[in-house]
Amino acid sequence: MPSSRPPYSVAIIGTGGIAHAHAEALTHLSERARLVAVADVDPTRAAEFADRFSVPHVFGDPQALLESEQLDLVHICTPPQTHAPLASLAMRAGVTALVEKPTALSLREMDELAAVQEQTGSRVLTVFQHRYGAAAVRLRRLATAGALGRPLVATCETLWYRPDEYFDVPWRGRWDVEGGGPTMGHGIHQFDLMLSVLGPWSQITALADRQARPTDTEDVSVAAVRFDNGALATVVNSLLSPRETSRLRFDFEYATVELEHLYGYREEHWRFTPAPGHEELADRWADAGEPDLTSGHRLQIEAVFDAWETGQEPGVSLSDARRTLEFAAATYASAFRGVRVAAGQLAGDDPFTLSMDGGAVPWDRVKEALV
Secondary structure, eight states, rough: OOSOOOEEEEEEEEOOOOHHHHHHHTTTTTTTTEEEEEOOSOOHHHHHHHHTTTTSEESSSSHHHHHHOOOOOEEESSGGGGGGHHHHHHHHHEEEEEEEESOSHHHHHHHHHHHHHHHOOEEEEEEEGGGGHHHHHHHHHHHTTTOOOOOEEEEEEEEEEEEEEEEESSTTTTTHHHHHHHHTTHHHHHHHHHHHHHOOOEEEEEEEOOOOOOOOSSSSSEEEETTTTTTTEEEEESSEEEEEEEEEEESSSSSEEEEESSOOOOGGEEEEEEEEEEEEEEHHHHHOOOOOOSSSSSHHHHHHHHHTTTTOSSSHHHHHHHHHHHHHHHHHHHHTTTTTTTOOOOOOOOOHHOOOOHHHHOOOOOOOOOO
């Protein structure tokens, strides 16, 4: 969406791997945003990043960055355990925070962020970029309009592969740093997209295990889910799958909609199959001329700017992100307690509101203590 306003001023905190995806996205939006500053505890890495992306100001401390720059948006691309504190710092500085998933490591932290958001009037947004691909937007539009009939069955699979060496990085595979295994750090993108299509979930029955990898967290989880609208779904999150794929399937009354990709999709990764007697829906699904861009950070960042310029609330909001995080917490609570968990059941001082492991992990830790 073209704009006549001056470019937004943007900064990035954390210049590791995922920050490059943010910066690359911003280079495609240079008429709408300027990356004016970065901060990182590693000065060499920060300087190299700034040189690569022509960033004029480099800081070693996030607080100094927020005090020195007049910002519209700050991207938080640091390890997960720092997300909530940095998002709170940004809001108190009057800046909208766009936070890499997960927004926080617990439901308690999410509620603390909501309190800061209420106090400051600033916002926390979460990166769930797969919501913003053109086909996903189209699917939500058709589903919301009722054109596809009732949602009945869904399958959500994140079948990825990470070797033992992946966990050699000291902070990986730790509940207190990453918040969990593939349920929190990998599959969350796929089931967030599923939730954005099917709406509120009502109950989860799950299993989780550490089957093969040298990690304190699970390396696989499986869940059966019921939604408020009556739909039933299965969700699998794995780091043990040599043929990697990310797969979603939605069976509505009048059509099946399928997506298979890995780390980002285009139009070619979707398949639409109308039910007999509803062949006209194929025309409604057909590409309506939207740009065929890979689902990714650029589309979500662009959607934030579009929302600001049309007076709308940008996504993914804190309340939306909390529903997705609650789904992860309920998966762990069901798996480790061996019970069905209802939406809203994890509340107050329940251990699974305080941490994703809930103090109930049935296997021993294998990671050495961080120094």
